[in-house]
Amino acid sequence: MANEKELVPLTEPLVKSIYTADPSAHVFDGKIYIYPSHDIDAGIPEDDFGGHFGMEDYRVLSMNTPEDKEATLHDVALHVKDVPWAERQMWAPDAAYKNGTYYLYFPAKAKNGAFYIGVATSKNPAGPFKAQPEAIKGSFSIDPCSFVDDDGKAYLYFGGIWGGQLQRWQTGKFIEDVKSPYDLEPADDQPALCGKVARLTDDMLEFDEKPSDVVILDENGKPLRAGDHDRRYFEAPWMHKYNGKYYFSYSTGDTHNICYAIGDNPYGPFTYKGILLNPVIGWTNHHSVCEFKGKWYIFYHDSTLSGGRTHLRCVKVAEIKYRPDGTIEPVTAYK
Numbered sequence: 261m262a263n264e265k266e267l268v269p270l271t272e273p274l275v276k277s278i279y280t281a282d283p284s285a286h287v288f289d290g291k292i293y294i295y296p297s298h299d300i301d302a303g304i305p306e307d308d309f310g311g312h313f314g315m316e317d318y319r320v321l322s323m324n325t326p327e328d329k330e331a332t333l334h335d336v337a338l339h340v341k342d343v344p345w346a347e348r349q350m351w352a353p354d355a356a357y358k359n360g361t362y363y364l365y366f367p368a369k370a371k372n373g374a375f376y377i378g379v380a381t382s383k384n385p386a387g388p389f390k391a392q393p394e395a396i397k398g399s400f401s402i403d404p405c406s407f408v409d410d411d412g413k414a415y416l417y418f419g420g421i422w423g424g425q426l427q428r429w430q431t432g433k434f435i436e437d438v439k440s441p442y443d444l445e446p447a448d449d450q451p452a453l454c455g456k457v458a459r460l461t462d463d464m465l466e467f468d469e470k471p472s473d474v475v476i477l478d479e480n481g482k483p484l485r486a487g488d489h490d491r492r493y494f495e496a497p498w499m500h501k502y503n504g505k506y507y508f509s510y511s512t513g514d515t516h517n518i519c520y521a522i523g524d525n526p527y528g529p530f531t532y533k534g535i536l537l538n539p540v541i542g543w544t545n546h547h548s549v550c551e552f553k554g555k556w557y558i559f560y561h562d563s564t565l566s567g568g569r570t571h572l573r574c575v576k577v578a579e580i581k582y583r584p585d586g587t588i589e590p591v592t593a594y595k
């Protein structure tokens with residue numbers, strides 16, 4: 261990225277009193293609710309396992325419109341001490357609504373050092389949420405994204421490589437001993453690791469099927485390769501539907517793009533289409549896409565509020581525009 265000090269941000273942080281990241285935005289009851297990570301400085305040195313992301317709880321934000329100057333910051337929605345199976349690192353969450361109940365999906369590390377995904381419920385979109393006693397059976401890795409299709413079926417997308425541990429689940433069991441977070445990545449000429457998707461049960465609390473790969477194809481119909489760092493899946497999945505098509509967007513991690521791919525159903529495959537959000541200040545890039553009153557918005561984060569510190573981020577919003585062919589004009593977060 262160009263000299264970060266000279267970049268003028270396109271938009272201001274939605275809250276400045278705490279650090280927030282990984283914003284998952286939804287419209288519930290005519291208002292925008294944002295489910296972010298709540299970044300703190302846990303005093304843990306930075307490494308590629310992501311140990312420095314030592315978050316302990318969630319705080320929900322709400323807005324009347326995306327043009328609001330500031331979001332309302334709600335009280336603690338869920339704390340790790342109230343999640344029986346979790347020990348630390350409450351990473352990027354998401355939320356869903358069904359039949360009068362709000363569901364908060366969240367990843368956290370258990371005592372064995374593995375990430376799993378939990379769910380908590382509330383009658384109020386801002387919480388407080390009550391966690392289920394166990395993680396979702398068959399869940400693993402990070403970054404849950406819930407998607408409720410027009411037919412009422414709900415899906416959970418998830419997964420992240422390196423610190424997100426996806427590469428450590430390739431045998432179906434968690435591989436505990438690894439020297440580095442890159443140890444088990446496929447060779448560059450092999451198909452890239454994929455994000456995962458599973459349909460949720462009617463009660464939204466469990467997987468209704470074994471998670472399957474979210475395959476992203478290149479322009480020739482071939483799965484993206486592991487060496488294709490500019491385009492391959494890394495973490496931060498998001499699903500939205502536009503004009504009957506399914507848009508799967510995600511972060512490319514070490515190349516810092518938010519990219520997107522389009523498919524005909526929730527499972528894919530999805531064909532790679534391009535960059536949705538260019539790299540932002542800070543290492544991570546993470547987003548959600550949300551429609552409000554006929555306009556479309558990307559919620560994202562950068563590290564401007566902390567002067568560039570990787571694990572102390574702030575969430576922001578910008579409008580996005582679709583082209584007539586259904587592709588999206590890429591957003592750059594700086595003027």
Ligand code: FUB
Nearest residue numbers: 313351352495496544546
């Ligand atoms: O916030 C912790 C992790 O950083 C998230 O789970 C990733 O998507 C990245 O944003």
